[in-house]
Amino acid sequence: MQQSVRHKMSDDGMQLLMSIEAFRAKPYDDQTGADISGWVKGATIGYGHLIGQDEWKRSGDTYKQGITKAQARMLFEHDLEPFVDGVNNKVTADISQNQFDALVILAFNIGLGNFGSSSALKLVNDPSAQTSYPSLEAAWKAWKKSQGRVMQGLINRRNAEWKIYADNIYERW
Numbered sequence: 001m002q003q004s005v006r007h008k009m010s011d012d013g014m015q016l017l018m019s020i021e022a023f024r025a026k027p028y029d030d031q032t033g034a035d036i037s038g039w040v041k042g043a044t045i046g047y048g049h050l051i052g053q054d055e056w057k058r059s060g061d062t063y064k065q066g067i068t069k070a071q072a073r074m075l076f077e078h079d080l081e082p083f084v085d086g087v088n089n090k091v092t093a094d095i096s097q098n099q100f101d102a103l104v105i106l107a108f109n110i111g112l113g114n115f116g117s118s119s120a121l122k123l124v125n126d127p128s129a130q131t132s133y134p135s136l137e138a139a140w141k142a143w144k145k146s147q148g149r150v151m152q153g154l155i156n157r158r159n160a161e162w163k164i165y166a167d168n169i170y171e172r173w
Contacts, residue, residue: 008084009084010098012101013102014077017108023072025045026045027064037064039060043056048076049072083108084104086112093125099165102162103165106140106158106161119131119132120136137166140165143158157173160172
């Protein structure tokens, strides 16, 4: 059964995620953090908005001049929209606002494909589902590797997301 409420990201969730992504008015290389004046793979602006090559061709001059926080927020909201929709479409259980925010933040980080096939999602939708994890918390916190290596930053992120989901506590990681 599909959840009856279609959630939106709360302001608390938006503010937390935007503070983590950190505002940059001018384009930079996401890999190095260095300012850029021409497109590179990983070109980024605002609150972590990746600039595609076609978008750079259309808006590169605008981006080189710099964008405002309001423009950056619009880009961020646009980037977040597929994740909000994805969580709304994939979660069938009734969940609270803080649980929704935590799930969107998780999906934003691990990708919708990974989220959609995750044990965490299975356990949200059916707490008695059979997975290789003893609990939803364990399934959630298992997403701690990048390129095959356990990363402390991801452990911190998962712990913070879990605090949002379980305890309605929004804190930076």
